[in-house]
Amino acid sequence: MEHTPPAFFKRGPAPVVRLTFFALLSLAMIVLDARFRYAEGLRGAISLATQPLQLVASAPAAALHRVSNFFASQSQLSAENAALRAKLLEATLAAQHLEASAAEGARLKLLLGAAERLPGSAAPAEIIYGGRDPFSRRVLVDKGTRDGVRPGSPVVDEAGVVGQVTRVHALLAEVTLLTDKDQAIPVQIARNGLRAVAFGGGTSGLLELRYLAANAEVVNGDRLITSGIDGVYPPGLPVATVIRVERDATNVFAHVLCQPAAGVDRGRLVLLLTPSATPASPPVEAAAEKGRDKPSTKSRRQRAKDARGP
Amino acid sequence: MVPERRQHILLPVRLSTIVVSFAVALLLNFLPWHNVALVPDFVALTLTFWCVRQPHLVGLGAAWALGLLTDVGNGVLLGQHALSFSVLAFCAITLSRRILWFGLWTQALHVAALLLLAQAVGTVVRLATGAEFPGWVLAIGPLGGALLWPLVSLLLLAPQRRALEVDETRPI
Numbered sequence: 001m002e003h004t005p006p007a008f009f010k011r012g013p014a015p016v017v018r019l020t021f022f023a024l025l026s027l028a029m030i031v032l033d034a035r036f037r038y039a040e041g042l043r044g045a046i047s048l049a050t051q052p053l054q055l056v057a058s059a060p061a062a063a064l065h066r067v068s069n070f071f072a073s074q075s076q077l078s079a080e081n082a083a084l085r086a087k088l089l090e091a092t093l094a095a096q097h098l099e100a101s102a103a104e105g106a107r108l109k110l111l112l113g114a115a116e117r118l119p120g121s122a123a124p125a126e127i128i129y130g131g132r133d134p135f136s137r138r139v140l141v142d143k144g145t146r147d148g149v150r151p152g153s154p155v156v157d158e159a160g161v162v163g164q165v166t167r168v169h170a171l172l173a174e175v176t177l178l179t180d181k182d183q184a185i186p187v188q189i190a191r192n193g194l195r196a197v198a199f200g201g202g203t204s205g206l207l208e209l210r211y212l213a214a215n216a217e218v219v220n221g222d223r224l225i226t227s228g229i230d231g232v233y234p235p236g237l238p239v240a241t242v243i244r245v246e247r248d249a250t251n252v253f254a255h256v257l258c259q260p261a262a263g264v265d266r267g268r269l270v271l272l273l274t275p276s277a278t279p280a281s282p283p284v285e286a287a288a289e290k291g292r293d294k295p296s297t298k299s300r301r302q303r304a305k306d307a308r309g310p
Numbered sequence: 311m312v313p314e315r316r317q318h319i320l321l322p323v324r325l326s327t328i329v330v331s332f333a334v335a336l337l338l339n340f341l342p343w344h345n346v347a348l349v350p351d352f353v354a355l356t357l358t359f360w361c362v363r364q365p366h367l368v369g370l371g372a373a374w375a376l377g378l379l380t381d382v383g384n385g386v387l388l389g390q391h392a393l394s395f396s397v398l399a400f401c402a403i404t405l406s407r408r409i410l411w412f413g414l415w416t417q418a419l420h421v422a423a424l425l426l427l428a429q430a431v432g433t434v435v436r437l438a439t440g441a442e443f444p445g446w447v448l449a450i451g452p453l454g455g456a457l458l459w460p461l462v463s464l465l466l467l468a469p470q471r472r473a474l475e476v477d478e479t480r481p482i
């Protein structure tokens with residue numbers, strides 16, 4: 001590469017020039033994607049090429065799973081059936097209590113004139129595989145736009161909140177787990193109603209309550225539930241349990257660590273909830289809408305033309 | 311000094327071989343691995359191989375495009391692998407004349423350095439955009455890839471070693 005070829009052997013620009021060009025192009029895309037999230041359209045276009053490969057790649061594992069399901073032994077199934085029956089009995093009991101208290105709550109709300117909260121729908125999904133990015137904590141589930149999944153939907157399992165859908169493909173959806181470093185969830189302490197925001201702790205697998213005053217009333221073992229004030233997560237879902245509170249005289253804020261309630265790293269079946277209230281659009285969706293400015297202006301112009309037409 | 315002790319005269323490479331090898335590498339990358347940090351990046355390995363063997367056919371443009379495909383397929387920051395693969399291809403092309411003088415295992419040492427460099431570029435990009443460092447487990451993938459280098463070399467050169475019609479008097 002270091003020899004300069006004679007003019008008649010020239011093969012385009014020099015390698016260093018090419019490297020500079022492609023490196024700058026990549027850097028520009030990185031900035032567009034990381035800072036402004038303008039690249040979602042391009043991502044969608046390229047994913048048309050990668051999706052067939054991904055489908056083929058995930059087929060053997062899916063087939064294996066199906067086969068192992070088929071050959072699940074009879075004793076295993078009957079044991080599981082008995083356990084589920086017992087659980088169902090418990091759940092029925094709890095549901096009856098809940099029904100009574102929900103009716104009571106509805107009556108009280110009517111008395112207060114508060115807006116009735118619409119129950120959101122839920123769709124079960126299965127975690128297919130862990131995220132393909134060692135730098136973030138995500139999983140992929142087997143429901144996508146085809147099943148009506150929308151970005152921003154909360155994801156829960158039987159024990160509590162798991163995370164939030166951040167990107168939706170045709171057949172898959174990416175779920176960012178609560179423990180991701182960039183994931184935040186508004187919570188409140190079940191004991192006293194103190195509101196706070198829980199942030200993911202990254203590789204530690206814990207959550208952290210930030211911006212809680214050093215003298216805030218929080219003790220070990222406090223249960224955190226969603227507060228619902230963001231309009232994305234329905235209120236009252238279990239999120240985590242406080243396991244350590246450090247109050248430092250040099251710091252204005254307390255350092256609170258919590259253990260997630262749900263099997264964030266373990267479960268296989270999850271529920272995708274539809275946001276119960278009108279959701280504040282999540283950052284990804286908001287940016288995508290910003291990027292989609294052009295078609296919307298076009299449609300507005302179209303509408304104006306239609307109005308002028310007749 | 312002779313490059314590789316017993317060198318075959320190879321048939322010219324067919325473009326279809328290159329395309330198929332890249333498709334298979336992408337497929338291997340998209341398999342549902344349990345922990346993606348421990349698995350070698352097959353696309354990077356194949357790219358290194360073709361940049362070393364055919365620097366005039368596979369260059370920075372191909373590397374960049376493959377990087378974008380990997381970014382989208384893995385759902386990571388767009389441009390992360392595009393940048394690291396461009397750097398990888400540049401270094402591999404620059405080193406291509408040197409690498410082919412050595413035996414397969416010494417070549418693998420060079421490849422380990424190249425793959426680690428590519429991984430380091432990707433890591434620096436992610437750390438700059440605010441991700442947290444997942445630990446030195448990131449180095450396992452590239453080192454595993456370098457261990458696979460002799461196998462990959464034999465596999466990908468196999469189509470060129472075969473003669474079109476068997477002729478005992480010909481050296482090919």
